[in-house]
Amino acid sequence: MSAFSPRNETLAQQLREVFGDKIAELIEHRRQLTAVVPAEHWLDVAWQLRDDPRFAFQQLIDLCGVDYLGYGDDEWETAEASGSGFSRGVDAAGPGRFSWDERPEAEDFPNRFAAVVQLLSQAHNRRLRLRCYAPADDLPVVPSLIEVWSSANWFEREAFDLFGIIFEGHPDLRRILTDYGFIGHPFRKDFPLVGNVAVRYDEEKERVVYEPVEIEPRVGVPRVVRRDSRYVDMPRGESEDQPA
Amino acid sequence: MSEIRNFTLNFGPQHPAAHGALRLILELNGETVERADPHIGLLHRATEKLAETKPFNHSIGYMDRLDYMSMMCNEHAYVRAIEHLLDIEAPERAQYIRTMYDEITRILNHLMWVASNALDLGAMTVFLWAFREREGLLDAYEAVSGARMHPTYYRPGGVYRDLPEQMPKLAESRWRKGQDLERMNRWRNGSLLDYLEAFTGDFFDRVDDYETMLTDNRIWKQRTVGIGEVSPERALQMGFTGPMLRGSGVAWDLRKKQPYAKYADVDFDIPVGSNGDCYDRYLVRIEECRQSARIIQQCIAWLRANPGPVMLKNFKVSPPTRTEMKDDMEALIHHFKLFTEGYCVPEGEAYAAIEAPKGEFGCYLISDGANKPFRVHLRGPAFVHLSAMDEMARGHMLSDIPALIATQDIVLGEVDR
Secondary structure (H helix, E strand, O other): OOOOOHHHHHHHHHHHHHHHHHOOEEEEEOOEEEEEOOHHHHHHHHHHHHHOOOOOOOEEEEEEEEEOOOOOOOOOOOOOOOOOOHHHHOOOOOOOOOOOOOOOOOOOOOOOEEEEEEEEEOOOOEEEEEEEEOOOOOOOEEEOOOOOOOOHHHHHHHHHHHHOOEEEOOOOOOOOOOOOOOOOOOOOOOOOOOOOEEEEEEOOOOEEEEEEOOOOOOOOOOOOEOOOOOOOOOOOOOHHHOOO | OOOOOOEEEEEOOEOHHHOOEOEEEEEEEOOEEEEEEEEOOOOOOOHHHHHHOOOHHHHHHHHHOOOOOOHHHHHHHHHHHHHHHHOOOOOHHHHHHHHHHHHHHHHHHHHHHHHHHHHHOOOOHHHHHHHHHHHHHHHHHHHHHOOOOOOOOEEOOEEOOOOOOOOOOOOOOOOOOHHHHHHHOOOOOOOHHHHHHHHHHHHHHHHHHHHHHHOOOHHHHHHHOOOOOOOHHHHHHOOOOOHHHHHOOOOOOHHHHOOOOOHHHOOOOOOOOOOOOHHHHHHHHHHHHHHHHHHHHHHHHHHHHOOOOOEOOOOOOOOOOHHHHHHOHHHHHHHHHHHHOOOOOOOEEEEEEEEEOOEEEEEEEEEOOEOOOOEEEEEOHHHHHHHOHHHHHOOOEHHHHHHHHHHOOOOHHHHHO
16 A cells, blocks of 8 residues: 555554445545545445544535536647647537537446545544545435534535435435526536526516526637646655555 | 414515525514525525636636625635645745735624624614724725725735735825825825734724623623524534634634644634624624734734745746746746636645635635636535524524524625535
8 A cells, every 4th residue: 555645644544444445445635635435335434434533523514516527628639739720729519618409418437426525523633535426327326414414414405406416315405506496407517507598587577587598608718638747846746646 | 273383484585684695484483483494596606617617717706706705715715725736835925915814804704794793683883883994904905906805816826916015095085085084094104014004903992892882782692692502512513613613612723723824823812602602603703803903913024024925936827027028938938828728737636725704615626637627616614504594593583583694604605606
């Protein structure tokens, strides 16, 4: 096992000892520790992290959904030179550049949706990040943590609303941020940035009406991925940043 | 016999005590609240999704608009997340400026809080007094950034520019003239630091003034003592942070426990409550104002003695100066790339949290190596605090609801994001 930074070494070791195979992966990046936990062990691990005095993660600070569709995609070839000019970046169909009718058909790929949790232990003054990939991505289901930490309540409602991740065991999984009667899950990567419907007050009908959105999708700066060495040999870059 | 049912009351979304567009569905038994169901999202602007389509620096301005009562603190969390992924550190002077402005922001936020809270519970004068001091601090915002509310002042790698040598003066107008103008300009003859020194020197007396109005005020105590009590265990369970947690007696402050910027080098105390009710949280916030003023004074002293760069000299993240850009081809290219494309952040994820005036404001950032974030998630303290509304409101009277909304110190811009 490769070494962790001194700050996380004890915690990483304890996690390995106590949970063993229940933690699929233990990653350290930039001195922050992430444990990837499979959905079937999600609740077990959470209970123990809270109640075991060695961990004592009393607080769930944050929970959010992530949609990994299109991770690492760019709109502009940077690895090799090409001769077709600046327009290259602008005709792409990356995030924000498509309307409701042109939205991409997301192909199935494993581990598309994940719930990410930030835990905080006041007793040991340390943090831990947990990630749980939803097993099926057509209907992502993750067990709810609401029994373990009450603060998961609204965070899970938010992740359900925005990503359509279903938290099994949540007693009140309603939409929270979007409009009453909203269709779709707006933070999914295949949901257009300009949205689907627009709302306005109709003077003739004397009520609020919903209409298809008329905004042109427009993104000013192309999405570019540059894997160059600029940051590799910067002064504070440490070798401990390599994943475990 | 007629059937007796609970009465359901709709509170908001347009209500002066709702602190923004908050809709509460209250189930009442007589005047006692049996259930409170906050409906939020009326101010949802999808900040996190918008940020995914823009280069990193373009979204700094959006952070001001989340919790629009503590603008620079929000920027600080976002900027720190980026710095963490880039593995860069701002120069020391920039760190001190950030510390100072975070504390100015804390005073701004707490003044707004005490003002509107007092107004909600029927005290008008404190509102006017607190806004007088807020004006002075907003001028300090304006002096560094040109904007009073939405400064966009912090940058990954430092702050946009150094503190001004000359504090701008108020100009004469129909409403400001003669002796009034002289009085208002009396602190503005020197630099921004002189101005802030004069301000903080005076500020302790002003806080005493607010306390004279409220702390022993019979009506104020009747409206706040014993209202919305939260035990330390429940406060932790429900994810409380900041004054909401400290009011319940848990001495947890990220500035002390996980210091960032220059908090490890300044001296200050963490006030803690004992009963966890609205009154204790009021006392905690008032004391935090004094502590913030102390921190600002220490930052002023350091900043006076130590001139230096306020931005990292790394042209991959920070722009070269105009003169450099016009003299040097390399600098011109950097300038062009930085402003047309931005910078690429190495693949990885980071969570950066700061102690915002309302509690822990966190930014969870996933980068896939592109010049735009792959996912940004913003953890606002008010979102978590508001989710405890149901539990806090149960068994209280309808007239306590404004006190509870006020004590949670919510700003809907941050709740809805």
